Amino acid sequence: MNRIEEAPKGYDLCGQAIGAAMKVHSTLGPGFLESVYQSALIWESRKFGLKADAERPITVRYDGQVVGAFTADLLVNERTSF
Structure with a gap:
């Protein structure tokens, strides 16, 4: 049986949010205050x-x-909180 299912509601949102977080992390690196990462x-x-x-x-x-x-x-x- 070959069945394609739709992604669960919110799946794209989570992927985009994680993508944004990964971009900030890889660009800024470690060592800043939480407020800097939050703003970024x-x-x-x-x-x-x-x-x-x-x-x-x-x-x-x-x-x-x-x-x-x-x-x-x-x-x-x-919907999605960090």
Whole structure:
């Protein structure tokens, strides 16, 4: 049986976000403060056509109930956080 399946929803987004992160890492290398990498990653993500926001508060829900909250270092397209 030879069947081609579509990539799961969000797969391309993750690939683009990882690609942006790899580009920043390979260009800057080690040794900078987190804020430098964060700014570079936001810039690179936007070049990929992604919407990137830093330090976004996230409410965590489970089974319809709020079970916690945290601040995402980086949120990409309102879905993927770093």
